[in-house]
Amino acid sequence: MNKKIIISNYQLAIIAVGFFHGSTSISNPAMSAKRDAWISVLLGTIIGILTITLHLFVSKINNGRNLVEITEYCFGKTGGKIVCILYILYFLYLSTYNTRTFGEFMIAVSYPETPMLVLVLILVICASYAARSGLTVIGKTCEILVPLLPMAVVVVTLSLLNTGDFTGFKPILLNIGPVIRSAFDISCGIYGDFVIFLMILPYTNSIKGRFKSTFWAVGITFAIIMTITARNIQIIGPVLTDYIRYPSHVAAQLIPGISIDPLVDMNLLIGGGVKVAVCIYACSKMTSEISGIDQYRPLVSSYAMLTIALGFWIFPNAMDLYRWLKSFGDTVLSLPVQILFPVLMLIITKIKNKKNKRTVKRTPPELIIG
Amino acid sequence: MISILIILVIISIVVLLNLKELIKSDSKVKIMLIFFFITGIVLALAILIKLDRQPPNPFIALMDILKAMGLESQQ
Numbered sequence: 362m363n364k365k366i367i368i369s370n371y372q373l374a375i376i377a378v379g380f381f382h383g384s385t386s387i388s389n390p391a392m393s394a395k396r397d398a399w400i401s402v403l404l405g406t407i408i409g410i411l412t413i414t415l416h417l418f419v420s421k422i423n424n425g426r427n428l429v430e431i432t433e434y435c436f437g438k439t440g441g442k443i444v445c446i447l448y449i450l451y452f453l454y455l456s457t458y459n460t461r462t463f464g465e466f467m468i469a470v471s472y473p474e475t476p477m478l479v480l481v482l483i484l485v486i487c488a489s490y491a492a493r494s495g496l497t498v499i500g501k502t503c504e505i506l507v508p509l510l511p512m513a514v515v516v517v518t519l520s521l522l523n524t525g526d527f528t529g530f531k532p533i534l535l536n537i538g539p540v541i542r543s544a545f546d547i548s549c550g551i552y553g554d555f556v557i558f559l560m561i562l563p564y565t566n567s568i569k570g571r572f573k574s575t576f577w578a579v580g581i582t583f584a585i586i587m588t589i590t591a592r593n594i595q596i597i598g599p600v601l602t603d604y605i606r607y608p609s610h611v612a613a614q615l616i617p618g619i620s621i622d623p624l625v626d627m628n629l630l631i632g633g634g635v636k637v638a639v640c641i642y643a644c645s646k647m648t649s650e651i652s653g654i655d656q657y658r659p660l661v662s663s664y665a666m667l668t669i670a671l672g673f674w675i676f677p678n679a680m681d682l683y684r685w686l687k688s689f690g691d692t693v694l695s696l697p698v699q700i701l702f703p704v705l706m707l708i709i710t711k712i713k714n715k716k717n718k719r720t721v722k723r724t725p726p727e728l729i730i731g
Numbered sequence: 732m733i734s735i736l737i738i739l740v741i742i743s744i745v746v747l748l749n750l751k752e753l754i755k756s757d758s759k760v761k762i763m764l765i766f767f768f769i770t771g772i773v774l775a776l777a778i779l780i781k782l783d784r785q786p787p788n789p790f791i792a793l794m795d796i797l798k799a800m801g802l803e804s805q806q
Contacts, residue, residue, distance in 0.1 A: 654762045659749040663769035666745060670776040675790050688794045689802040 368561070370570035372500030377558065377578035379507040379635030381551050382628070383459055385586055393687075394543040396530055396599035398590045404544035406583045409552025412699060413579060416555050417572055419706050420562040422714060428559035428643075429650040432702075435709040444702060445651045449644050451698045452557055453667065454675075456640035458691075460484055461672040463633040465679045470610055471626055481669055484630070488637035489665035492645065493658050496564055499638055506631045513624040514585050517609070518592045520616045529594050549692050551586070552579065553699035554636075560643045606683065641665055738777045742770060 368376070394401040423431045428448060433441035464481040472480060491499050534540065555575070565571055593608040596615060602608045613622040644664045649657035676682040685691065749766065756762045779785045 648765060649762075652761055652765060654756070654758045654765070656752065656756050656762065659752045659756070659762060659766055660769070662745050662749055663766050663773070666742065666773040667769055670773045670780070673780050674776055674785050675788060677788075681788075681791075684794065685790055689797050690790060690793050693793070693797065693802075 365564070367496045367564040368500040368566075370565050370567060370574040372504060373558075373561065373565045373571065374574035374578040375503045375507045376500055376561070376635065376639065377555070377575055378581050379503050379510065379632055380554070380557075380639055381578065381582040382507075382510050382585065382632035383551070383554075383636040385551055385589070385632070393539040393546075393603070395539070395603050396532075396594060397534055397536075397540045398543065398594060398599075398602070399530070399587060400534065401540050401543035401547060402583070402587050402590050404540070405547025406552070406579065406586075408544060408548035410576070410579055412548060412553050413555045413575060415700075415703050415707065416559060417562070417575060419703050419710070420559055420571070421568055422707070422710050425563050427563045427650075428556075429647055431559065431706055431710070434713070435706045442651050445647055448556075448698060448702075449647050451694065452640045452644045452647075453664070453671065454694065455554060455557075456488075456637045456644070456664075456668045457671040457675060459633050459636045459640070460668050461676045461682055463629055464672070465676075465682055466607060466610075466629055467626070469679065470607060471623075477673075478669070481672065484634060484637060485665045485669055488634050489641055489661050491634075491638040492642035492665075493661045496561060496642070499635070499642065503635060507635065510628055510631055511581065511585055513628050514588055517613050517616070517621060517624060518588055520619075520621065521592060521596050521612060527595065529598055530591075545692060547586070549695040549699060551582065553695055556699050556703060557639060557643050560646055561639075606679075637668070641668065734781050735778055738774070738781065742774055742777075746770060 419431065420426075423434065426434060429441070429445055432444040432448075435441065436444055460481055463484050464477045467480045468475070468477055491502055558575075562571055565574075589609055593602050593612055596612045597605065597608050605611050607625075610622055610625050613625045614620070641661055641664050645657040645660035648660055648664075649655070654660075676685065753759070753763055753766060776785070
């Protein structure tokens, strides 16, 4: 189970930041919580940390196995392959959703005359090129591009921060239901997708460092989302934030004398690109491993095309995408792959590891040496 | 008709770009089978979408099921 180390823990953290960021910079992750959105972000991050810790422990106790090997170890050869196919479908859904979000945003905001296919193609070509080149290239690209994400958020926020009136945040917790609902949305939609990193974690250079770098990534993501959410409540107002599809873009347009809203577009391009690249990489790698193929690269382009085709089928227009975002559908799809299967994997691996230890203890030392 | 032709051209370019790797692979048959299976799905789906005869959307069905279960969308 010794794998070739491809990325450092710093690169893992930076890929995770880009991946978590995804499309959150433009959409409103806690739209239903309105003025309590910041509480949702806080709660969502706490739930997200628990989910991520679960994924990290699954990877740790499996000692160098990736997602395909873990599922085969836990559920057997056939069962493992079925679970893997479910994971592939989920990752495909993730890349489709992010590609489509990017396309809809670009059409609505920046390029209304450009055909959707062209915009989506640009993102998918970039992402599939990175995925084809492998984890090292994704890691190195992220090292250059991902630091721009918090920078853009800071620039937009500081440009708008000229008010001392914080009444937009009051009254607190008037309606608790939407706050909890939004917290789960944030946890499932942002942090829970870390399950995909079970395909990446075994290729990093230390187990201890994985925990540290992942929690750093969570901290940075939390700071970014909290800043975006608080800024939008403060600048646009809680009521309007609920009705505007892209509040961050509107906030950037409010800066007097200069047009820096392309910074928000850039955020989506980087975050969305990283997310789509990682998803396509995981889909192709998993497919090649479960079918015993030595190369995953030719599958990248086929999955990239499938991402585009599925986008036009599943989310035919912006309204359908918006309806899906507001429904429980995403949470329902996420729960089994993010929580249920990892919990089962953790329990089964613990039991199997204990059994293996007992077998080794009972075996006479001369037999082990022999 | 032109849009279907464009789809065919795009898919052909992708296939041609990958052909060398597909042929040189150690497990040629398996990889080709999977590659052309996925590409076939893409082609069929793209043509059906262009002809406006796409299969029913599974996500709309899921949303309807959730609605029937009482899990309504957010207001």
